[in-house]
Amino acid sequence: MRPKYLNLEIMMKPRSVAIIGASQNPDKIGHIILQNYVDSGFSGKIYPVNINSQEPILGLKTYKKISDIKASIDLAVIAIPAAAVPEVVEECGMARVKSLIVVSGGFAEIGDTDLQEKLVQAAEKYSIPLLGPNCLGVMDPRSRIDTLFLPTFKLDKPKIGSVSFATQSGAVGSTVLDVISHEGFGMARFISYGNAAVIDEVDVLNYLMHDKYTKVIVFYIEGIKRGKEFVEVARKVTLIKPVVIIKGGVTEEGSKAVQSHTASLAGSYQTYEAIFKQYGFTIANDLDELLYYAKIFDTQPLTTGNRIAIITNGGGTGVLATDALYQNGLKVANLSKKSQVELRKAMPSIVNIRIPLDMAGDADDKRFTAALDTLSKDDNVDAMMVIALFQTPGADSRVAASLIHYNTQMSKPFVVISPGGSYTEVHRNMMESSGVPVYSSPFVAAKALSALIEYARYKQALGKHGKNKS
């Protein structure tokens, strides 16, 4: 039998899609899904299916039943009332549909486990890979597939890239999708798997681990059904690529009768947290953190060293950044003799040659460039933290351009801190869309760097060449 995770591939790149529950009524989910397929420029065949009316929808011939379509169907998206779903799955099985996404809700999430069980049985009878129910389905900017029932004008859609996002919750999924698109991330795959009745978190993680387009996996998880299988995948995946994870349902429900200290200290969340830590996942505590981490992993190389060079055009922010480093287990780099000599020549006499390097409020792109040029070559520096305050007289688009240039040149991790209003935002967008991770405070930038280093150390210790394999 084919490994189950491979079956996600057909949903990501179908040549033909049937939308069951497609409707004339623009308010219906089935209509929005169809509309999105048409709008996104999907190049495969689209077949609307509606049991009640066979009037053409959006100019497409509409079928009464899936079996009426005399062509091979790679994916059927099902958006009809829950009670009718198991029978339709059965019909899709008989019609040899290759994969299914059940968008409809009204199954185990509202307590109807019997109905969900019927759905699972139907899918298993025909060995059809099934995503959902109660999910948004998938999005893939490369193949232009988008099963989300969210109107395009309400949600920014991401460009092509290498971050993949898997989520149990559709609501978290669409919010994060909107935010990351807005922040200029590129996306590889989006998978909302809902109730995980057939394809579950283990399959999704396994699929993304093998997926060549996915460089960073971002995961929102509420529960894990197959714990042991999950661990098997977890220990492999982080040796290949980083996984940023956020777990919903952190607080412990009531105290249970336990017989040992150990059992009372090791509750359900503690167990999840321990396993994520053990296998090198990066744990995010909220959605903001999820994005901070995803951003640095997406754009920056790894380093195991924690000596950070801070350069700034604002003294106070440099002090805050120094605090933030030490609060996150990092430290300021000691400059080499050579760097000190070079910087002394390049900087005006008011600039103290030490880290944080405060280049003063009138620092322009030449000063930034000189500092970056020297520090990027200093072996005592593992990563760069650049504070570029665009409120200052010296900082303008040329500074942003210089930072963009060094971000692409440098083999060391590079983060920029630029808090501010609309003038700053213009430059932030410039930098972000060129792959510079920009943060709004030294603290979050330090946290992101710290997560990057922690992951790099894990990978080094346990990877192929690690000493700690046993």
Next chain:
Amino acid sequence: MGELLDYIAAYKIMKKYKINAAPADYVSSVQDAIKFAAGKTIVLKVISKKALHKSKCGVVRLNLSKPEEIKSAYAFLKNRAGKLKLKPYKILAQHMAKDGTEVIIGGKTDSQFGKLVLIGLGGIYVEVFKDVALRLCPLRRYDAQAMIDQLKSKDIVAPNPPTEKMLSNVLMKVSKMLQKEDISEFDLNPIIINNNKYIAVDLRFIMA
């Protein structure tokens, strides 16, 4: 929920995996206890399913070396066990460990993921500070080290590299024991660490 394993049976499992525990035996008379002590300092405690938290119930007597101390402690415990209606119970004599840092090492079974090992600052403060680290079995050497590194109280629990190494070895042995034996939960609390040596002075094993 599983059965609490007899103390001496638990002690024997520990021995099998070469995990140090204070030598102990049941005694059924004052003479037995004096003979067990053989001039060393001992502890006497009541073992009963009705008194899982022995020190909270006041059924532990520490620091006994002279025959008259042992005699009066023995009488005290019999009396106390009677008052608390702890029957059936036994009295356990155990070599007394020197003072030191108290650490907890334990294990539990999670229905989803399987067996987990825990380490933390132990003794009576374990539930207060909850400074513990947890990992899934089987532990890799890296995991054992990471657990110790993760503790906020690392400088107390493992103040020097030899102690760190020793504790990481204990964690590896514990992981093996938990995997191979039919244990569902256990506490070694406290384990007393003194001068780069450790000894578990209380064992609580719950079998699957």
